[in-house]
Amino acid sequence: MPAGSSRTEPRYVNSKRISLNYEIKEEGPSGTSAIELWLTRDGRAWDKYKEDASHQPPLTFEVKEEGQYGFTLVVRSGVGLSERPPRGGDAPRYGSKSIYKNQ
Numbered sequence: 001m002p003a004g005s006s007r008t009e010p011r012y013v014n015s016k017r018i019s020l021n022y023e024i025k026e027e028g029p030s031g032t033s034a035i036e037l038w039l040t041r042d043g044r045a046w047d048k049y050k051e052d053a054s055h056q057p058p059l060t061f062e063v064k065e066e067g068q069y070g071f072t073l074v075v076r077s078g079v080g081l082s083e084r085p086p087r088g089g090d091a092p093r094y095g096s097k098s099i100y101k102n103q
Contacts, residue, residue, distance in 0.1 A: 007101065009031055010068075015060050016059070016063050016064070016065070016066070017060065017061075017062045018061060018062070018063065018069075019058040019059065019060040020037070020057075020058055020059045020060075020071060020073065021057050021058045021059075022035070022057050022058070022059065022073055023057065024055065024075060027077075028077055028078075030056045030077050030078030030079045030081075031077070031078040032076070032077060032078065033053065033055075033076050033077060033078045033079075033080065034051050034052060034053045034055065034056075034075075034076045035051070035052045035055045035073055035074070035076070036048055036050075036051050036073065036074040036075075036076060036082070036085070037049045037050040037051070037052070037059060037071065037072075037073060038060060038071065038072045038073070038074060038084070038085055038086050039063075039069055039070070039071055040069070040070040040072075040092060041067060041068065041069060041070075043070060043088075043089065043090075043091070043092075044088045044089060045088060046072070046085065046086040046087065046088065046090070050062065055075075059073070069097075070091075070092030071092055071093070072085075072086045072090070072092050072093040073093065074085055074086075077102060
């Protein structure tokens with residue numbers, strides 16, 4: 001689960017470069033192989049945007065253009081197990097709206 005994950009209002013940033021902080025509280029015997037960053041612009045379509053094999057927070061990335069974004073992180077175990085990726089209609093995990101807007 002992302003560190004500080006809660007149902008909050010959107011966060012506004014004035015940069016296309018974004019850092020998401022997270023904490024892995026429990027690991028199984030196989031450890032963690034990667035953190036997947038999933039991104040949505042509209043809450044209906046999700047795309048796997050980045051995969052971080054270092055799994056060392058924060059996860060820093062750059063979006064292509066100004067706009068609203070929702071994010072979900074999916075942790076993958078050392079043997080490849082994970083929760084299912086987000087599907088159309090799933091709410092972002094970073095806040096209830098979890099939308100980042102570059103101003």
